[in-house]
Amino acid sequence: xxxxxxxxxxxxxxxxxxxxxxxxxxxxxxxxxxxxxxxxxxxxxxxxxxxxxxxxxxxxxxxxxxxxxxxxxxxxxxxxxxxxxxxxxxxxxxxxxxxxxxxxxxxxxx
Amino acid sequence: xxxxxxxxxxxxxxxxxxxxxxxxxxxxxxxxxxxxxxxxxxxxxxxxxxxxxxxxxxxxxxxxxxxxxxxxxxxxxxxxxxxxxxxxxxxxxxxxxxxxxxxxxxxxxxxxx
Numbered sequence: 626x627x628x629x630x631x632x633x634x635x636x637x638x639x640x641x642x643x644x645x646x647x648x649x650x651x652x653x654x655x656x657x658x659x660x661x662x663x664x665x666x667x668x669x670x671x672x673x674x675x676x677x678x679x680x681x682x683x684x685x686x687x688x689x690x691x692x693x694x695x696x697x698x699x700x701x702x703x704x705x706x707x708x709x710x711x712x713x714x715x716x717x718x719x720x721x722x723x724x725x726x727x728x729x730x731x732x733x734x735x
Numbered sequence: 736x737x738x739x740x741x742x743x744x745x746x747x748x749x750x751x752x753x754x755x756x757x758x759x760x761x762x763x764x765x766x767x768x769x770x771x772x773x774x775x776x777x778x779x780x781x782x783x784x785x786x787x788x789x790x791x792x793x794x795x796x797x798x799x800x801x802x803x804x805x806x807x808x809x810x811x812x813x814x815x816x817x818x819x820x821x822x823x824x825x826x827x828x829x830x831x832x833x834x835x836x837x838x839x840x841x842x843x844x845x846x847x848x
Contacts, residue, residue, distance in 0.1 A: 629778070667824055667838030668779065683835050715778050722769060722828065722836055726778030
């Protein structure tokens with residue numbers, strides 16, 4: 626039982642490039658979340674999903690997209706990377722609030 | 736806007752002593768609170784939660800206290816151990832609906848052996 630798995634762990638992107646951050650959970654939870662954490666700050670919610678086929682915006686959704694085709698997977702897409710998106714990204718799952726987090730993807734936009 | 740904050744950004748505690756980490760919240764409507772622990776290079780880990788109809792809840796070596804009158808939350812760790820060294824976040828929300836959690840900025844706890 627791996628819990629929440631995020632890939633990649635690290636990535637450097639150039640401005641304007643696109644990429645997908647992967648998140649998979651094997652805990653069979655309906656709820657999944659994407660957060661970003663800037664240095665010295667708490668987490669801010671980007672998008673969340675209450676089940677397959679359903680996604681909703683969080684506090685800071687601009688510049689991101691998500692999809693939820695299965696219960697297990699919740700990928701986060703950056704279409705046009707900007708320096709402001711340099712951050713650590715955490716995927717989480719749980720009930721109506723996140724309880725289990727992945728170890729994060731450290732993303733730098735240069 | 737409404738936000739969750741912390742009184743102390745850093746806290747150093749001698750091993751074996753008790754630790755108290757404080758959190759002030761400003762949304763008087765919040766009725767559900769969670770404490771998370773985040774070790775270096777890891778994702779946050781759920782520690783304990785409390786609903787607003789309680790003023791105290793205990794777990795294993797941890798106790799959360801809620802004072803709704805002054806909108807204050809605290810996490811007490813008994814007999815602090817080196818493994819407790821981490822950043823601790825409080826978070827608040829409304830338990831009904833899909834209101835996102837609002838996280839505080841975190842307090843770094845350093846345990847001195």
